[in-house]
Amino acid sequence: MPDHARAGLPWRTPEGSRRRAAARSPAVWLPRRAPARACWAGARVGLCGVASAMGIRAGFRGGCPGGLPAAGGRARPYDGGVSLYRDEGVVLRTQKLGEADRIITILTRRTGKVRGVAKGVRRTMSRFGARLEPFSHVDLQLHSGRSLDVITQVETLHPYGEAIVADYARYTAGTAMLETADRLTAGEKEPALRQFLLLVGGLRTLAEGSHEARLVLDAFFLRSLAVAGYAPALSECARCGAEATRAFAIAAGGVVCGSCRPAGAAVPAAETIALMIALLRGDWAAADASEPRHRAECSGLVAAYLQWHLEHGIRSLRHVEREWPGQMIGGEARVT
Numbered sequence: 001m002p003d004h005a006r007a008g009l010p011w012r013t014p015e016g017s018r019r020r021a022a023a024r025s026p027a028v029w030l031p032r033r034a035p036a037r038a039c040w041a042g043a044r045v046g047l048c049g050v051a052s053a054m055g056i057r058a059g060f061r062g063g064c065p066g067g068l069p070a071a072g073g074r075a076r077p078y079d080g081g082v083s084l085y086r087d088e089g090v091v092l093r094t095q096k097l098g099e100a101d102r103i104i105t106i107l108t109r110r111t112g113k114v115r116g117v118a119k120g121v122r123r124t125m126s127r128f129g130a131r132l133e134p135f136s137h138v139d140l141q142l143h144s145g146r147s148l149d150v151i152t153q154v155e156t157l158h159p160y161g162e163a164i165v166a167d168y169a170r171y172t173a174g175t176a177m178l179e180t181a182d183r184l185t186a187g188e189k190e191p192a193l194r195q196f197l198l199l200v201g202g203l204r205t206l207a208e209g210s211h212e213a214r215l216v217l218d219a220f221f222l223r224s225l226a227v228a229g230y231a232p233a234l235s236e237c238a239r240c241g242a243e244a245t246r247a248f249a250i251a252a253g254g255v256v257c258g259s260c261r262p263a264g265a266a267v268p269a270a271e272t273i274a275l276m277i278a279l280l281r282g283d284w285a286a287a288d289a290s291e292p293r294h295r296a297e298c299s300g301l302v303a304a305y306l307q308w309h310l311e312h313g314i315r316s317l318r319h320v321e322r323e324w325p326g327q328m329i330g331g332e333a334r335v336t
């Protein structure tokens with residue numbers, strides 16, 4: 001991995017959180033005279049009550065039938081003390097925990113944002129290998145915990161990180177995408193399917209390298225804002241709805257007409273607004289044909305607009321290589 005990839009964001013390690021996580025081991029239902037077998041998911045012997053009740057041995061990969069009738073055919077509701085679930089997701093960030101573990105933050109398709117503990121992932125011989133690195137699109141199996149879930153199985157679906165980390169422009173754009181997706185999905189386990197699909201699509205496009213990284217990033221920003229309900233007005237005045245627009249005012253919510261224009265609003269080229277519309281709609285033919293100066297102006301406006309809508313700036317935007325237009329747009333928008 002290149003050095004710039006190692007220089008990740010400075011995630012802090014909460015002291016003692018490993019002990020707390022251990023103390024939070026969820027209560028489990030154990031059948032009477034449970035056979036001493038290991039759960040297929042790697043849980044300690046006898047931990048997974050349903051699996052052991054059904055005589056499932058270690059290594060079985062068909063899924064733990066939590067809540068299904070136990071051995072003997074009598075329907076017995078699973079008490080939910082330990083529940084297993086499977087989902088696919090994109091690794092947003094990782095955080096060291098204790099000596100060998102990591103907390104992995106993942107945006108999943110069905111469950112939303114999840115924080116899971118990957119035990120022993122930092123050991124050389126970890127069974128997870130390098131599958132839980134940022135940008136990876138993975139299939140996961142998790143044990144629900146009271147606070148943090150425990151990742152028990154990982155399979156790589158698409159290792160987008162390989163192609164993204166190898167190129168500095170893609171890496172910085174990708175890092176900003178992960179951070180934005182993390183910020184726009186504030187609550188854990190609140191399904192965010194559209195944001196997930198946007199992120200997977202954005203990382204795939206970035207990894208393929210078929211479009212300039214900056215355009216991919218701006219398209220992702222604009223669409224993420226639209227998904228979050230903050231789509232900028234681009235074709236008519238954000239205040240009065242007039243069609244003739246002259247300026248771009250971040251606080252007003254997009255382009256504004258001559259009479260609604262507040263003091264200090266930026267006046268971008270018409271081609272810049274056209275590029276923003278193309279990126280929002282996914283019109284790549286038009287976006288790829290745009291001129292560098294309009295791309296630069298578009299990046300400045302989109303970054304300023306995004307940061308205005310988030311409480312704190314996107315830190316990784318500082319690393320995104322940007323050529324800024326002559327004037328500064330918006331307070332903390334200048335990230336060079």
Ligand SMILES: [Zn+2]
Binds near residue numbers: 237240242257258259
């Ligand atoms: Zn107006």
